[in-house]
Amino acid sequence: MINAKNDHYTDSDIQVLEGLEAVRVRPGMYIGSTSEKGLHHLVWEIVDNSIDEALAGFATTIDIKVDKDDVVTVRDDGRGMPVGIHEKTGISTVETIFTVLHAGGKFGGGAYKVSGGLHGVGASVVNALSEWLEVRVFTGGKIYYVRFEDGGKTIAPLRVIGDCAKEESGSEVRFKADPTIFTEGTAYDYKTLYERFRQLAFLNKGIKINFSYEDKEEGLKEHTFHYLGGLKEYVAFLNKNKNKLHDDIIYVEGVDADTNISVEIAMQYNDTYVANIYSFCNNINTIEGGTHEEGFRLALNRIINKYAKDNNFIKKDEDTLQTDDIKEGLTAVISIKHPNPQYEGQTKGKLGNSEVRKVVSNILGEGLERFLLEHPQEARTIIDKAMLASKARLAAKRARESTRKNALEVSSLPGKLVDCSSKDATISEIYIVEGNSAGGSAKMGRDSTFQAVLPLRGKIINVEKARINRIFDNEEIRSMITAFGCGIGDEIDLNKLRYHKIVIMTDADVDGAHICTLMLTFLYRFLRPVIEGGYVYIAMPPLFKVQKGNAVRYAYSDEECEEYKKEFGSGFKIQRYKGLGEMDYKQLWETTLDPKTRTLKRVTIEDAIDADNVFSMLMGDEVEPRRNFITENAHYATLDI
DSSP: OOOOOOOOOOGGGSOOOOTTHHHHHSTHHHHSOSSHHHHHHHHHHHHHHHHHHHHTTSOOEEEEEEOTTOEEEEEEOSSOOOOSBOTTTSSBHHHHHHHSTTOSSOSSSSSOSOOSOSSSOHHHHHHHTEEEEEEEEEETTEEEEEEEETTTEEEEEEEEEEEOOTTOOEEEEEEEEOTTTOTTOOOOOHHHHHHHHHHHHHHSTTOEEEEEEEETTTEEEEEEEEOTTTHHHHHHHHTTTSOBSOSSOEEEEEEOTTTOOEEEEEEEEBSSSOOEEEEEETTEEOTTOBHHHHHHHHHHHHHHHHHHHHTTSSOTTSOOOOHHHHHTTEEEEEEEEOSSOOEESTTOOEEOOTHHHHHHHHHHHHHHHHHHHHOHHHHHHHHHHHHHHHHHHHHHHHHHHHTTSOHHHHHTSTTSOBOOSOOOTTTOEEEEEESHHHHHHHHHHSOTTTEEEEEEOSOOOOGGGSOHHHHHHOHHHHHHHHHHOSOOGGGOOGGGOSOSEEEEEOOSSHHHHHHHHHHHHHHHHHOHHHHHTTOEEEEOOOSEEEEETTEEEEESSHHHHHHHHHHHOSSOEEEEOSSGGGSOHHHHIIIIIOTTTOOEEEOOOSOHHHHHHHHHHHHSSOHHHHHHHHHHHTTOSOOOO
């Protein structure tokens, strides 16, 4: 505790950070963090500027290169940044853009009608957090150049360094992230970049993005993303591993004359039982939804029910189809462009503009109604699926109610939940264990104060291939839902989650991996916020026990086993664990349960769209994509989801 008092507080104690100093002192305020996520944010800021130029109708191609020294180059064929002297700063506009916070063409000056950025801080923040950054502008037959170093300081004013073709135009930005800021490293992840650039090309039809990446081990990788079909191609890509119910993708686009909000929606039904709806505003993935998704649901519900009643598929005095019935098996992408988007929270995760709800509802309603009238066979298929979903929902309602019983009722069942004594969720853990044998060892070896055990009998149902009433009829599923205590689906309340560590513990073999995948599929589809909250883990039991005399080593890989064999030299014994049941309770505690010595892998969802594709591929009906995926990824030890 600090007891000393300091009464000295004068004008000199107030610091004024000039220029870009504030960015370097508090980078997290501008890019979220200085971890890998923040590092990639630098790329997004510069690329988004080129995308905005394309949205304005001036750029058609964006070239992005990441070389082996982690230098990023982004070039577009747009108008090129203005090179004249800015009247307010007295320096070139290019320098103003890169050295003055909140300087940009996104504040109603007419340069951009829509933009992914909100504050105009992107270019200057990237400059501030770079070891060096240089800009080339191609315009009027000249090449202009300026370079910044040492936290964004101009080395020399903008100058002409050469000639270019008179018809050539555009901007090029090259930068090297500052390793003193990004202390975890300045190496970019190829997969992260690849998926974002592909997504941008899907969301902005006609834009060509050329991406090259110099891998330090695998060499140069080059890709071109160019989708003239835009969202229609995006939905086809998302549904590639699913059985489609209709070939034609429903596509709607329009612009509201009063608000200048443009709406683009593509959707297609498949034979699965889950909905995958992704929304974007100005190319930003609004993972928490918002008013554009609300407008989408309103129109979907209104038009489908109207068509069903007008054509006597359901009687007018019967209950209408609910939105969940209509969404079953639907893959949809909603993309709007808004001149002045308002988001809830700093993460831009949820769109808040109230006027968007009506705009999206009207545009989708008109387009969807037209599609149904022009495609009666597809319309009947969609209605039939929704009606079956409605019947299943009513059947599932009864099963769902049974999952709301007190968890103690479940724990009294033979072979089910053995709870911990602690009622503090923040320290409580539940181990989902494969089989009664391993479950017995876990019960004996655990610390009953904070560790609960729920054994599973065999493999749980594959929720990817089952309708909701069958899922809720499954005893193992019901036991887990009741034990967790937080509800499922739209009713999830993480404040009621009884354990802040849900640990999947299976054998280290093919069957164990399958059970783990089934578990993750269930959690992803029905308790996704639990994964997103960081509450789900996978236990990593050892493969070998190497012992010489009283010295014991547990090896978690073949390589580690070889190291221990070399350490002991000779006279050692090796035990290969084919399953958790082969360990006695003391060994299970030492290797997999003891917080001081165990290894747990936290399950994360870095990209929900990619995760959905992986789950559909691994657990769906299409065999060929699954075979190709396994062939391509068999050399990886683990799969990050």
